[in-house]
Structure formats: structure tokens, C-alpha cells
Amino acid sequence: MFVLKFGGTSVATSENLKKVRNIVSEQSESQKVVVVVSALGGITNQLQECALLASEGKESYKEVLQSIEKRHIELCNELLSVKERNNTLTRTKLLLNDLEDIYRGVFLIRELSPRSLDHILSYGEVLSAAIISDYFRSTGLDTLLLDSKNFIKTDNRFGKATVDAKTTYTKIQKEFESAAQISVCPGFVASSKNDGLITTLGRGGSDYTAALIAAALEAKEIQIWTDVSGMMTSDPRLVPNAHPIEHLSYEEAMELSHFGAKVIYPPTIQPVLDADIPVHIKNTFQSDNPGTLISKDGPENGQVVKGTSCIQEIALCTLTGSGMIAVPNISYRLFGSLSRQEVNVIMITQASSEHSITVGIALDDIDKARQAISEEFSYEIETHKINPLEVETGLSIIALVGSRMKKQVGVSAKLFDTLSHNGVNIRAIAQGSTELNITVVIDKKDLKKSLNSIHESFFLSDRRKLHLFMIGVGNVGQVFIEQVKAQQEYLAKKHNLDVYIAGLANSRQMYFHEEGIDLENWQDLMENNHQKMDTEKFVEKMKDLNLRNSVCIDSTASEDIAKLYKDVLESSISIVTPNKIACSSSFNNFKELTDSAIKYKSKFLYETNVGAGLPVISTLNDLIKSGDEVHKIQAVLSGTLNFIFNNYDGTQKFSEVVQAAKEAGFTEPDPRIDLSGVDVMRKILILARVSGYKLELDDIVNNGFVPEECMNTDSLDEFYTKLDEHDEVFKEIYKKADKQNKRLKYVATFVDGKSQTGLEAFEADHPFYNLGGKDNIVLFHTNRYSDQPLVVKGAGAGAAVTASGIFADIMKIASA
Ligand SMILES: NC(=O)C1=CN([C@@H]2O[C@H](COP(=O)(O)OP(=O)(O)OC[C@H]3O[C@@H](n4cnc5c(N)ncnc54)[C@H](O)[C@@H]3O)[C@@H](O)[C@H]2O)C=CC1
Numbered sequence: 135m136f137v138l139k140f141g142g143t144s145v146a147t148s149e150n151l152k153k154v155r156n157i158v159s160e161q162s163e164s165q166k167v168v169v170v171v172s173a174l175g176g177i178t179n180q181l182q183e184c185a186l187l188a189s190e191g192k193e194s195y196k197e198v199l200q201s202i203e204k205r206h207i208e209l210c211n212e213l214l215s216v217k218e219r220n221n222t223l224t225r226t227k228l229l230l231n232d233l234e235d236i237y238r239g240v241f242l243i244r245e246l247s248p249r250s251l252d253h254i255l256s257y258g259e260v261l262s263a264a265i266i267s268d269y270f271r272s273t274g275l276d277t278l279l280l281d282s283k284n285f286i287k288t289d290n291r292f293g294k295a296t297v298d299a300k301t302t303y304t305k306i307q308k309e310f311e312s313a314a315q316i317s318v319c320p321g322f323v324a325s326s327k328n329d330g331l332i333t334t335l336g337r338g339g340s341d342y343t344a345a346l347i348a349a350a351l352e353a354k355e356i357q358i359w360t361d362v363s364g365m366m367t368s369d370p371r372l373v374p375n376a377h378p379i380e381h382l383s384y385e386e387a388m389e390l391s392h393f394g395a396k397v398i399y400p401p402t403i404q405p406v407l408d409a410d411i412p413v414h415i416k417n418t419f420q421s422d423n424p425g426t427l428i429s430k431d432g433p434e435n436g437q438v439v440k441g442t443s444c445i446q447e448i449a450l451c452t453l454t455g456s457g458m459i460a461v462p463n464i465s466y467r468l469f470g471s472l473s474r475q476e477v478n479v480i481m482i483t484q485a486s487s488e489h490s491i492t493v494g495i496a497l498d499d500i501d502k503a504r505q506a507i508s509e510e511f512s513y514e515i516e517t518h519k520i521n522p523l524e525v526e527t528g529l530s531i532i533a534l535v536g537s538r539m540k541k542q543v544g545v546s547a548k549l550f551d552t553l554s555h556n557g558v559n560i561r562a563i564a565q566g567s568t569e570l571n572i573t574v575v576i577d578k579k580d581l582k583k584s585l586n587s588i589h590e591s592f593f594l595s596d597r598r599k600l601h602l603f604m605i606g607v608g609n610v611g612q613v614f615i616e617q618v619k620a621q622q623e624y625l626a627k628k629h630n631l632d633v634y635i636a637g638l639a640n641s642r643q644m645y646f647h648e649e650g651i652d653l654e655n656w657q658d659l660m661e662n663n664h665q666k667m668d669t670e671k672f673v674e675k676m677k678d679l680n681l682r683n684s685v686c687i688d689s690t691a692s693e694d695i696a697k698l699y700k701d702v703l704e705s706s707i708s709i710v711t712p713n714k715i716a717c718s719s720s721f722n723n724f725k726e727l728t729d730s731a732i733k734y735k736s737k738f739l740y741e742t743n744v745g746a747g748l749p750v751i752s753t754l755n756d757l758i759k760s761g762d763e764v765h766k767i768q769a770v771l772s773g774t775l776n777f778i779f780n781n782y783d784g785t786q787k788f789s790e791v792v793q794a795a796k797e798a799g800f801t802e803p804d805p806r807i808d809l810s811g812v813d814v815m816r817k818i819l820i821l822a823r824v825s826g827y828k829l830e831l832d833d834i835v836n837n838g839f840v841p842e843e844c845m846n847t848d849s850l851d852e853f854y855t856k857l858d859e860h861d862e863v864f865k866e867i868y869k870k871a872d873k874q875n876k877r878l879k880y881v882a883t884f885v886d887g888k889s890q891t892g893l894e895a896f897e898a899d900h901p902f903y904n905l906g907g908k909d910n911i912v913l914f915h916t917n918r919y920s921d922q923p924l925v926v927k928g929a930g931a932g933a934a935v936t937a938s939g940i941f942a943d944i945m946k947i948a949s950a
């Protein structure tokens with residue numbers, strides 16, 4: 135025999151009931167089945183509302199009653215043909231008439247006792263079971279309606295009666311001795327053993343009815359048919375990647391249910407757990423879906439963490455004080471006082487120092503808990519042995535559940551690591567010695583981010599989501615967006631990674647979309663959004679969205695944006711930047727930023743600061759981290775200047791070649807930064823700092839070649855004009871080198887703590903001589919590379935290579 139329980143949504147409409155009928159028909163082909171039904175979805179609430187209105191003397195109860203009546207009559211009409219529906223309608227109307235009389239009584243005497251409420255609420259299941267059994271019979275199923283009140287026997291605690299299991303089991307066995315192929319019974323309802331008064335089984339009552347019947351009849355399986363495809367790995371309203379769990383042990387299911395996964399209510403299915411009857415949770419609306427099987431022994435292998443569940447809002451009550459240390463009865467008194475006030479304790483933590491005990495409770499219980507504990511410890515509080523109770527709210531609780539956690543090291547480490555990388559502070563931790571559950575308490579605002587990042591960490595099938603916020607959509611920024619667009623599908627397929635751009639800004643506007651900006655259309659979206667760029671608001675918005683794996687990309691050359699880095703990093707949002715301003719600002723600021731990134735577990739990556747997409751900084755980092763020491767760096771670090779001196783031969787105007795470099799996208803937004811040598815100074819400074827030297831920009835000697843008068847200009851047009859006025863200077867420089875068969879390169883050197891930059895002419899045998907196009911070259915002379923330097927060489931400027939360098943930094947964050 136199988137026992138099938140259908141919840142309120144499954145029996146809510148005639149359409150749903152047709153699905154229920156097909157399931158029952160299929161299951162009853164090979165064995166007898168007992169079908170336990172809930173009231174039609176929403177009816178129990180209406181019955182209760184109607185009762186309250188009547189008890190308050192409000193005539194409006196009649197409207198609610200009418201709608202209850204209408205629902206049931208319409209259901210009869212929809213399910214049964216005209217010929218077949220007479221008896222059903224008559225019985226339904228009789229029941230509804232009784233109900234009307236009871237409500238009138240409540241209305242007249244303005245009294246609603248728990249006993250009358252139980253009586254009223256029982257009509258929901260009684261009505262649905264009667265209609266459903268008639269419907270099954272009318273469609274050719276061998277069906278008998280049984281009244282659970284006759285065999286589920288309880289005490290007289292109305293509202294949540296206690297079942298007398300022995301009497302109930304005996305009565306069930308007797309009742310089902312000659313059961314039809316299909317027996318339909320109302321869930322939730324029962325009657326008192328001594329006087330036969332109607333009682334109800336409280337929350338999860340229909341599950342309980344089904345469990346009692348299954349246990350008494352030693353059923354092969356109990357099936358809970360509901361509107362979801364089993365117990366989920368997390369709450370799907372908060373974690374879109376959540377998916378049904380195939381198989382759970384009873385203990386795992388209970389742990390998950392305790393923390394909010396409301397598919398089953400464990401206390402009510404205790405009878406089947408005791409009798410070791412498997413529980414199968416299935417979706418009425420997707421009956422082919424395997425659902426979740428809950429049995430004594432969960433699967434031997436499979437996921438270590440089966441699922442996460444949460445309670446969205448709890449309070450933490452903490453008792454502290456030196457008067458608690460080594461005093462044996464403190465916990466006894468604390469929990470005793472809470473229990474006397476019927477305060478349910480959700481979690482407990484106590485450090486071995488015994489200086490504090492923290493309990494997690496429901497928000498509704500705060501006042502009761504405060505009073506109970508304050509009274510219990512009033513003497514100790516008055517005498518300052520114990521501090522007044524501290525109550526914190528705005529907190530959520532997350533539990534990681536899985537019986538295989540106890541065989542696995544590193545689960546807590548992974549959990550804490552995941553949360554810390556996303557800047558989530560853990561307020562309290564609890565883990566039972568069974569290691570079935572690890573529980574953390576966090577700030578409520580971090581709940582969604584935490585659940586999603588935990589899910590991504592523990593369920594390998596999940597695609598990891600990366601949320602990018604990009605400031606600066608110019609030359610480099612635009613190409614980067616194109617690259618993301620082109621790579622999105624590949625990254626999803628090959629790297630299980632969803633890269634979204636959640637925010638964009640230029641100097642005028644900003645635009646956000648939490649689910650990811652449509653990259654086909656981003657210019658229009660930005661333009662039409664009319665949200666003025668405000669740097670502080672941009673950062674605030676990133677923080678408010680509080681999305682997991684957030685990365686801010688600064689693709690501007692702005693000092694204002696560079697000033698925001700500290701705040702961003704301290705919010706555990708990583709930074710990827712081609713903008714050199716921050717790394718070449720004061721050494722203290724640079725150090726503060728790298729320290730903040732370490733402290734707040736964010737990443738601060740700036741590979742594209744030197745050599746665009748070339749692996750210059752990562753190579754240097756690898757050398758330093760592995761214990762090498764850098765003594766000397768010789769480099770050509772300006773793509774712009776290399777391009778200019780590779781293309782200038784004195785036959786054209788120097789300014790024309792500068793403008794060609796700008797048009798090709800090699801220069802800084804302001805090419806005077808390149809021409810002055812400042813860009814090269816910044817780069818060698820950054821290399822020196824990464825090598826471990828404490829250097830400032832002012833320490834670098836720059837031997838510029840552009841006359842001061844050109845540099846001291848107010849606009850680019852003026853700059854180009856001045857370059858033209860000094861064209862002879864550039865011709866002379868070129869001719870001099872050319873005469874000696876030398877080529878001009880703007881070189882940066884760093885030797886044992888000292889650095890200089892400037893234009894130099896090289897002969898054909900020098901490695902710099904043949905450096906073509908806009909290439910860069912860096913020679914690292916180190917302890918290990920003493921005979922021959924380590925050389926990094928290649929394109930050192932241009933939007934495409936820079937954008938791909940940014941991308942590479944982002945992939946480092948994704949795989950961290
Ligand atoms: N072009 C190249 O080859 C390389 C460039 N870089 C760096 O990349 C960065 C970007 O360069 P490009 O794209 O060529 O510059 P760009 O001038 O083409 O674009 C700059 C973008 O930043 C925006 N912007 C400027 N100030 C802003 C502010 N305060 N708030 C918001 N947005 C602001 C502008 O509106 C524009 O969208 C620069 O820092 C540059 O040094 C680094 C390596 C190579």
C-alpha cells in the first residue's frame with residue numbers, strides 16, 4: 135500500500151484535480167492507495183478569517199462565507215457532469231449549510247473558542263475529501279470516502295491536539311481491513327478519544343494524517359505531492375540556481391526543514407520515520423520529475439553539502455559576564471527561564487571560556503526572552519556579575535546541511551572563505567558534534583549574496599556569477615565590453631562562469647542593471663537612462679546592490695575615480711584597473727590599497743598599468759613571491775613614444791605622428807602625459823614598487839625631450855600648435871641619431887633603488903634597436919637572471935590588448 139498526500143495547491147482547482155486524478159489512477163494500478171487531501175488552497179485561511187469576523191460581530195463574514203460556498207459549488211460543477219453531480223452538490227450544500235449555522239452561532243454569541251474554531255476549520259478538508267472522492271468515482275476509479283475523524287483519536291487540546299497513537303493505529307487497521315483500491319480521507323481532522331469532539335492536528339496536519347495511516351498500515355511508501363519538485367538545495371526565491379535534491383536521509387531532511395525549507399514538517403511525519411517508511415516528495419504539476427526521496431540511509435556518495443536553508447530574520451540574545459565562568463547552573467537557568475516562557479531556541483553558541491552564551495530566537499519572542507532572562511538573573515545583573523542581556527536584530531541564519539560533512543575536512547573553511555571573500559561578517563557560528571549542520575548568523579542585508587555565493591561554492595554544477603561595474607567606456611572600455619559580449623557564451627560553457635556587467639559609467643552618465651546590462655544595446659540604455667554620473671553615488675550603488683563576486687573596473691584616467699579605491703576595496707569589491715594614477719600616487723596610498731585588499735579579501739589587480747596586456751606585473755610578482763630579488767630593470771614602456779619614433783623620419787610634422795598615435799588609441803586621453811615622459815615614469819615607479827622598493831614619483835629623474843613651452847599649454851590644440859612651432863627641435867633629434875645609424879627609444883631604468891627615464895639612441899646590436907610598432911620591452915636583472923635578463927616583450931599599447939589584459943585580471947578573480 136502507498137499513502138499519497140495532496141496539499142492545498144494540488145487540490146485548489148478542477149484543472150489541478152485532473153492531474154491529481156491521473157497520478158492516483160496510475161499509482162493505484164499496482165497497489166491499493168490511500169489518498170489524504172488538504173482543504174482547497176486558501177480555504178483554511180478563509181474559514182479562519184470568516185470565523186474571526188463573525189466573532190467580532192462583523193456582517194462581512196457572510197461575504198467570505200459566500201466565496202467559500204461559491205468555490206466548492208463551482209468545483210462540483212466543473213468536475214462532475216450534470217447527471218453525476220446531484221448527490222455531490224446535495225452533500226456539499228448540506229455541509230455548507232451546517233457551516234453557515236455554526237458561523238451564525240459565533241456571530242450571535244460573539245465567541246470563538248479553540249474548540250469551535252477546530253470544528254469550523256475541519257470543514258475545509260471534509261468538503262474537499264467528499265468532492266474529490268465523488269470525482270474519482272465518477273471517472274471510473276474504485277474509490278471509497280473515509281472519515282479520518284473516526285480513526286484519528288486525540289486528546290482535547292483544541293488547535294493542536296495530541297494523537298493517541300495506540301488507539302489510532304488500532305482503529306486505522308480496523309477501518310482499512312476491507313479498503314477499496316482507493317481510499318480518500320480528509321487530512322488535518324481528528325476527534326477526541328473520550329467524547330468524540332472534533333479536533334485538528336495543527337501545522338502540517340495533513341502530512342501527519344498521512345504519516346499515521348502509513349505507519350499503522352506499514353505502507354511501502356508515503357508520497358507528499360506538492361507544488362515544488364522536492365526539497366531544494368536552497369530557497370529558490372533567493373537563489374535562482376537552487377535545484378531539487380534527489381535523495382536525503384531523514385536526518386538531513388529534518389535539518390533542512392528546521393531552518394526554513396518548508397516542504398515537509400518533520401514532527402508530523404515522525405511516525406513514518408520511526409517505521410522506516412520512505413517519504414517521496416513529488417510535484418503534482420511535473421509528475422515525471424524524480425522529486426526527493428527521503429529514507430533512512432541517504433545515498434553513500436554524492437554531494438557533501440546537500441543543501442542550505444535559512445531563516446530570514448532572527449534575534450541573537452547574548453548573556454556575558456565574569457560571574458558566569460565555572461558556575462555550573464547558568465545554562466540550566468538560562469534555558470529553563472526561556473522554556474517557561476515557551477521561547478523556542480533556534481541556535482546556541484558558547485565559547486569554552488564560558489564568559490558568554492548566545493542564543494538565536496524568533497523576533498516575536500524577543501520581549502518574552504528579555505523579560506525571562508532579566509528576571510532569572512536579576513541578582514547577578516544588579517551585583518554586576520552578569521551584564522544586562524544584549525539583544526541584536528537585523529540578522530539572518532544560514533545552515534549548511536549534509537551527513538557526509540563529517541567525513542570531509544575543509545567544509546567550514548570553504549564556507550568561511552566564501553563568505554569572507556564577499557565581505558560577509560559572521561556574527562555567530564554553531565556546529566553540532568554530529569557535523570550534520572553548520573550554522574552561521576550574518577547580517578540580514580548579506581543574506582541573498584551569502585546564500586548565492588555558498589551555493590556556487592558547494593554545488594559544482596552551478597555557474598559562478600561575476601558582477602562587473604565599469605567606470606570609463608572610452609577607447610579601452612568599449613573594446614572590453616565587446617570582448618565580454620563575444621566571450622559570454624564561451625565562458626558559460628567552458629568555465630561555468632556567467633560574466634555580467636551590472637553597472638556602467640562615463641564622465642556624464644551612469645546606468646545599472648542588477649541582472650546584467652544588455653550588451654547589444656548598452657549605449658542607448660546609458661544615454662536614455664538620464665542618471666547623471668556621481669562618483670560617490672556609483673560606489674554607494676555598488677555597495678547597496680551587494681552582489682556576490684563584484685568587481686569594479688576603472689577604465690578612466692581620472693584621479694577622482696582612483697581616490698575611491700580604498701572605499702571600494704574595503705567593501706570587499708575587487709578592483710581591476712588600467713588607470714595608473716592610484717599605483718603611482720604616494721607610496722603610502724599604494725601600500726594602503728594593497729593592504730586593504732588583503733584585509734578585506736578583495737583583489738586589487740592592475741596588470742595593464744604596465745605594458746598593457748603584457749604579463750609584466752604578474753611575471754615580476756612571481757619572481758618576488760618565489761624569493762628572487764630585482765636589481766635592475768631596463769625597459770621601453772611607452773607604446774606611444776615607440777610608435778612615434780618608429781614612424782617619424784623628419785619628413786613629416788612631428789605633431790602629425792603624435793596625432794596618428796592618438797587616433798590609433800595608443801596615447802593617454804591626454805597625450806602630453808605620454809610626450810612628457812610622465813606615463814613612463816609612472817610605469818617604472820610601479821615596477822620598482824612591485825619589486826619591493828619604496829620609491830616616489832619625485833625620486834625619478836626624467837630627461838624629457840619636448841620643450842617646456844609645448845607642455846605648458848592649456849589645450850590639446852594649443853599643444854599641437856606649439857609642437858609645430860618647435861618642429862625643428864624634433865627634426866634635429868631625429869637627424870642626429872639617424873646619422874649615427876641609431877634608433878631613438880624612450881627608456882626607463884631602475885638600478886638598485888634609483889630610477890631615471892629619457893630618450894636614448896641605440897645601435898643595431900642593442901635589444902631595443904629592433905623594437906617595432908608600439909611594442910614594449912622589459913628586461914629584469916635579478917639574482918636568478920644574472921647572466922641574461924628575463925625579457926617580456928610585445929605590444930604595449932592599444933585598446934584591444936589592454937582590454938584583454940583587463941579580461942585576464944578578471945579571470946584571475948573568477949578562478950581565485
Ligand atoms: N590606450 C591604451 O593603450 C592603454 C590605456 N591604459 C589606460 O586605460 C585608461 C583608459 O584609457 P582610454 O580608454 O584610452 O581613455 P578614453 O579617454 O578613451 O576613455 C576614458 C573614459 O573614462 C571616462 N571618464 C573620465 N573621467 C571620468 C570620471 N570622473 N567618471 C566617470 N568616467 C570618467 C570618460 O568619459 C571615458 O569614457 C587610462 O587610464 C589609460 O592610461 C592602460 C594601458 C594601455
Ligand SMILES: N[C@@H](CC=O)C(=O)O
Nearest residue numbers: 772773774800801802
Ligand atoms: N599611453 C600608454 C598606454 C599604455 O599604458 C602608452 O603609450 O604606452
